[in-house]
Amino acid sequence: MKLVAIVGTNADFSYNRKLLEYMKWHFRTAAEIEVLEVKQLPPFNEDLPYSEQTEVWRFNNKVNTADGVIIATPEYDHSIPAALKSGLEWLSYKHKTMKEKPVMIVGVSYGTQGTSRAQQQLRQMLLSPDLNSDVLPGSEVLIGNAAKTFDKNGFVTDINIVHNLEDSFAAFNKFVKSNMRYLEEGDVNMAQPNISSEAKVQFRTGSLKIKEIQQIFNTLPFEIDFIDATDHFSFYSDKPDREHVRYPNEIGETVEECHPPKALPGVRAILDSFKLGTQDHVERCLPLNGHKVWINYFAVRDENGRYLGTMEFTGNVGHLVNLVKDGKFDGFPDATSGASKHDDDAEATGPAAADTEADATTGASEHDEEKEDKTE
Amino acid sequence: MKIEAIVGSNKKLSYNRKLLQFMKDHFADDEININEVKDFPMFNENYPEGEEAHDPELITELAKRIEAADAVIIGCPEYNHSVPSALKSAIEWLSYRIHPLHGKPVMIVGASIHPQGSSRSQTHLREILDSPGVFAEVFPGNEFFLGTAKKAFTDDGELINQGTVGFLEQCFTGFKKYAEEINDFKKVK
Numbered sequence: 406m407k408l409v410a411i412v413g414t415n416a417d418f419s420y421n422r423k424l425l426e427y428m429k430w431h432f433r434t435a436a437e438i439e440v441l442e443v444k445q446l447p448p449f450n451e452d453l454p455y456s457e458q459t460e461v462w463r464f465n466n467k468v469n470t471a472d473g474v475i476i477a478t479p480e481y482d483h484s485i486p487a488a489l490k491s492g493l494e495w496l497s498y499k500h501k502t503m504k505e506k507p508v509m510i511v512g513v514s515y516g517t518q519g520t521s522r523a524q525q526q527l528r529q530m531l532l533s534p535d536l537n538s539d540v541l542p543g544s545e546v547l548i549g550n551a552a553k554t555f556d557k558n559g560f561v562t563d564i565n566i567v568h569n570l571e572d573s574f575a576a577f578n579k580f581v582k583s584n585m586r587y588l589e590e591g592d593v594n595m596a597q598p599n600i601s602s603e604a605k606v607q608f609r610t611g612s613l614k615i616k617e618i619q620q621i622f623n624t625l626p627f628e629i630d631f632i633d634a635t636d637h638f639s640f641y642s643d644k645p646d647r648e649h650v651r652y653p654n655e656i657g658e659t660v661e662e663c664h665p666p667k668a669l670p671g672v673r674a675i676l677d678s679f680k681l682g683t684q685d686h687v688e689r690c691l692p693l694n695g696h697k698v699w700i701n702y703f704a705v706r707d708e709n710g711r712y713l714g715t716m717e718f719t720g721n722v723g724h725l726v727n728l729v730k731d732g733k734f735d736g737f738p739d740a741t742s743g744a745s746k747h748d749d750d751a752e753a754t755g756p757a758a759a760d761t762e763a764d765a766t767t768g769a770s771e772h773d774e775e776k777e778d779k780t781e
Numbered sequence: 782m783k784i785e786a787i788v789g790s791n792k793k794l795s796y797n798r799k800l801l802q803f804m805k806d807h808f809a810d811d812e813i814n815i816n817e818v819k820d821f822p823m824f825n826e827n828y829p830e831g832e833e834a835h836d837p838e839l840i841t842e843l844a845k846r847i848e849a850a851d852a853v854i855i856g857c858p859e860y861n862h863s864v865p866s867a868l869k870s871a872i873e874w875l876s877y878r879i880h881p882l883h884g885k886p887v888m889i890v891g892a893s894i895h896p897q898g899s900s901r902s903q904t905h906l907r908e909i910l911d912s913p914g915v916f917a918e919v920f921p922g923n924e925f926f927l928g929t930a931k932k933a934f935t936d937d938g939e940l941i942n943q944g945t946v947g948f949l950e951q952c953f954t955g956f957k958k959y960a961e962e963i964n965d966f967k968k969v970k
Binding site: 415416417444448449450451452481482483484485486487488490491493494497522526529530532533535536 | 823827862865867870873876901910915
């Protein structure tokens with residue numbers, strides 16, 4: 406279970422931050438908790454150019470891919486701090502990131518109230534239509550007298566508070582899991598018709614069971630992502646150790662939602678050119694995770710040339726490069742022609758791939774070469 | 782009467798700004814000065830970064846104007862059933878090191894594009910203004926919710942519905958009386 410925990414203040418020192426760090430440690434076997442700050446976000450403003458808000462995108466993305474959210478709020482003037490409110494406004498602007506997201510509210514204050522009024526208001530905010538979260542009912546964590554609550558190593562010193570946290574977290578754990586199960590299986594009272602994994606798909610060139618199709622995708626030494634014709638991210642192959650780490654929550658996202666704002670114009674340009682048919686393939690080479698990563702975008706079309714979507718084909722080619730270096734391909738009868746062809750390709754498509762017009766011509770020339778190959 | 786009005790939105794197009802502008806023009810016998818929150822930095826007790834923490838100048842200027850005024854009007858939008866962070870941030874500045882709203886008569890008005898006219902947000906704002914640290918004297922009752930605000934104004938910024946204007950006049954007259962009483966009482970004290 407993957408959770409994010411939002412520190413509800415932008416202050417340098419915060420007992421609520423301490424509480425989340427403590428929870429991250431104490432509940433480490435039950436959940437992977439990542440602590441998020443609202444501090445680095447710009448104050449919410451609809452007039453800010455949204456496409457430039459990389460931090461907002463990152464924040465949204467982290468929350469979106471989590472199975473649940475813990476919010477630790479201080480209390481400022483009987484309500485939540487403006488900095489936290491601003492973060493929630495970003496989470497409900499343009500995208501409904503918090504929609505049906507399980508949320509646990511906790512809070513620490515200097516006084517005895519333990520942020521009770523702020524939590525009450527926060528609950529109401531989270532239930533508003535644009536946030537629309539699933540807030541854990543009951544199970545309140547209201548920690549007062551903050552200065553006496555933690556020791557110098559950040560451990561909670563009062564056993565009653567530890568028990569309160571454990572009980573509440575156990576309830577939240579169950580709450581998140583039932584939500585995950587629901588998302589996976591749907592409503593059991595309204596069972597959906599489905600295709601069994603034994604069913605076969607008949608292709609022109611043979612047939613495969615559904616299970617086999619899945620496992621072939623997962624076993625390929627390259628990873629595959631698919632964006633459908635309506636620009637929604639609809640599939641990724643479940644390869645272990647992917648270069649691009651994806652989460653099931655991202656499925657169904659629009660291209661806008663699943664790319665950082667800065668990357669979006671480039672992605673748009675590729676998709677538009679695929680739809681128009683000016684090119685069918687874009688190639689990128691880049692270092693990623695310390696690997697030599699080779700990325701290919703292919704336009705997927707039906708027999709009439711109609712655009713069905715874009716396949717992103719990504720792989721670590723370090724091993725391949727080493728094989729070439731070690732001369733494993735030397736001694737093949739067509740070694741020279743093969744190598745020169747590869748060089749040609751690299752020159753034409755490599756760095757110029759950013760320029761879509763250049764790509765368009767490359768695509769065409771590649772096609773010609775293929776034809777020549779066939780006549781040979 | 783000298784009144785400082787605060788636009789609770791940092792957006793370029795704000796119906797709450799329009800509403801306060803209308804009040805300023807309509808109640809021309811009183812001096813209503815419109816203040817913006819949009820240029821204030823986000824409240825942070827450690828502001829500014831890398832310096833000894835202190836209040837931003839824009840905030841201390843607003844605080845002086847509030848202190849010199851007889852009353853305050855807040856035009857409050859509604860984001861996620863509550864007060865926009867931009868307005869909340871301003872109130873946090875005005876209740877941390879300095880407390881210019883302490884004992885100050887405050888009237889809440891609000892506009893929204895939905896029929897409720899910021900009702901939930903105004904309830905939260907009342908709770909916020911009622912907290913120790915802010916300690917404002919919030920004008921009770923007289924809930925002024927301007928719903929479906931997109932259709933509420935003429936191109937010249939006049940409120941179209943005369944019933945709405947009448948109710949706003951009634952609220953404003955009541956508020957002035959309330960503010961006078963509060964201010965007189967403070968003088969006696």
